[in-house]
Amino acid sequence: LYLLVFVQVHGQGGVKFQNWAKTYGSSPELYFQPISVEEIREILDMARQRGKRVKVVGGGHSPSDIACTDDFMIQMGKMNRVLKVDKEKQQVTVEGGIFLSDLNVELSKHGLALANLGAVSEVTAAGVIGTGTHNTGISHGILPTQVVALTLLTASGEILECSKSINVDIFQAARLHLGCLGIVLTVTFQCVPQFHLHEVAFPSTLTEVLNHLDDHLKRSQYFRFLWFPHSENVSVIYQDSTNKPPSSSASWLWDYAVGYYLLEFLLWISTFVPSLVCWINRFFFWLLFRSRVENVAVSYKIFNYECRFKQHVQDWAIPIEKTKEALLELKAALENNPKMVAHYPVEVRFARGDEIWLSPCFQRDSCYMNIIMYRPYGKNVPRLNYWLTYEGIMKKHGGRPHWAKAHSCTRKDFEKMYPAFPKFCSVREKLDPTGIFLNTYLEKVFY
Ligand SMILES: Cc1cc2nc3c(=O)[nH]c(=O)nc-3n(C[C@H](O)[C@H](O)[C@H](O)COP(=O)(O)OP(=O)(O)OC[C@H]3O[C@@H](n4cnc5c(N)ncnc54)[C@H](O)[C@@H]3O)c2cc1C
Structure with a gap:
């Protein structure tokens, strides 16, 4: 019987999984690319019979081990159709494995778009909501807030629909599901009419931006800024809807050869x-960010931007009113400890508060502060001191870590951070009593 099932669902052995940044990986015993719900059910049956766990992977972009497993891995790339476009309600229903890059193009054929996107679109619908992917804009929530309904295949093989009116508790949990509630088969997004964005980037200083944060937040719909550690330099980025025709000041020489x-x-x-890093940060600001730059394009082309080469990142959300204090503490810590170096940029973004149980923005408008240490030619750069200092500052200010990005928090921390953590746990235990969807990352979260 095993052999029969195995042949039907085509599990592959010997596949090595690595995330985008090649910072985490695993060797799944069997790797599946199902094309139907029936196939997924067979995989779940086989896993149960053999006492294996199952992990679904989307675009594999999470900079942590959240998508890793040495048991069974399901890659959803072949379940990637657009199922329904409701022009009246401006909603789209897609299979969980669709890449947002494909969805963006499909939506634009119908005159629609997602209201906000993260920096890359080679990620899946189920994957981005699973970790609470966000962009910026204080009137915009994180990506899961755009979800109005979804369908889960649970551990028992049952298909559960949920939305604001059906299975409400499951919906509040599943909009940011961590991959632990079941397999997300479909997602329905609330869209907006297609729009163009006008992006303006201009130089400023940390003092100016922090002293006028409210003005910047009011002035631009999608405001973010890049701080260049070991300096006062800041690049402010405004993005706003426009009727202007597309135009671009991008240049291969500057963006790729130099940047x-x-x-x-x-x-x-x-x-x-290592002391060269301070000079590099200042030099690159002078080279690439000291003048005003403008671009106009269809929204998703502006939301997405070049993330350069492999990197380690951390990205915590703190209450928005703590932005200034926290950033100044990070700056002071770097000044007081010359041996601790920080690559540019520290990227600062904002998001509206929401009601999603495990959202880092749960019930508070938030500031996300993303720190980065690149891995030039794959070489790791020591970062422990910087990482611990940053985490300490974030924790002190009531921060909550991005679920996709590596952090050192455990259940005890999450119980303090998230008032609705017990509710999420009880939904998870009900939907997956044997923990078939757990892995090492999730064990740290729940045990
Ligand atoms: C270059 C780069 C840029 C990024 N930019 C941003 C950014 O701007 N903002 C931001 O917030 N984040 C950003 N991220 C993080 C990224 O958005 C998240 O890691 C996102 O979850 C990746 O989606 P994915 O499809 O690759 O998911 P994966 O990493 O493959 O999976 C994420 C989680 O979803 C689960 N999952 C996936 N599909 C399913 C399914 N069908 N059913 C159940 N569970 C599922 C997985 O098990 C896992 O738990 C970036 C990452 C990279 C590498």
Whole structure:
């Protein structure tokens, strides 16, 4: 019987999984790319019979081990159809494995768009909501707030629909599901009419931005800024809807030859002379960010931006009113400890509070502060001190870590951070009593 099932669902052995940044990976015993719900049910049956766990992976972009498993891995890339476009309600229903890059193009054929997106679109509908992917804009929530309904295949093989009116508790949990409630088969997004964005980037200082944060937040619909550690330099980025025709000031020479290849080379050199990092941060600000730059394009082309080469990141959300204090503490910590170096940028974004149980923005408007240490040519740069200092500051200000990005928190921390944590746990235990969807990352969250 095993053999029969195995042949039907085509599990592959010997596959090595690695996330986008090649910072985490695993060797699933069997790797599946199902094309139907029946196949997924068979995989779940086989896992149960063999005492294996199951992990679904989307685009594999999470910078942590949240999608890793050495048991059975299901890649949803073949369940990627657009199922329904409701033009009247401006809603789209898709299969969980669709890449947002494909969805963006499909939506634009219908004159629609997602109201907000993260930096990349080679990620899946189920994957981005699973970890609470966010962008910026204080009147915009994180991506899961755009979800109006979804369908889960639970551990028992049952299909559960949920929305604001059906299975309400499950919906509040599943909009940010961590991959632990079941397999997300479909997602329905609330869309908006297609729009163009006008992006303006201009230089400023940390003092100016922090002293006028409210003005910046009011002035631009999607406001974010990049701080260049070891300096006062800031690049402010405004993005706003426009009727202007597309135009671009992007240049291969500057964006790639300099912004990518030269940066990677210099950061590699700095692994031998760490004090060079301060100079690199200032030099690149002067080279690439000291003048005003403008672009106009269809929304998703502006929301998405170049994330350069492999990297380690941390990204915590703190209450928005703590932004200034927390950033100044991070700046002071770097100044007081010259041996601790920080690559640019520290990217600061904002999101509206929401009611999603495990959302880092649960019941509070938030500031996300993303720190980065690149891995030039795959080489790890020491970051422990910087990482611990940052985490300490974030915790002190009531921060909650991005679920996709590596952090050192455990159940005890999450119980304090999330008032609705017990409610999420009870939904999870009901839907997956044997923990078939758990992995090492999730054990730290729930045990
Ligand atoms: C270059 C880069 C840029 C990024 N930019 C941003 C950004 O701007 N903002 C931000 O917030 N984050 C950002 N991220 C993080 C990224 O958005 C998240 O990691 C997101 O979850 C990735 O989606 P994915 O499809 O790759 O999911 P994966 O990493 O494959 O999976 C994420 C989680 O979802 C689960 N999952 C996936 N599909 C299913 C399914 N069908 N059913 C059940 N569970 C499922 C997985 O098990 C896992 O728990 C970035 C990451 C990279 C590498």
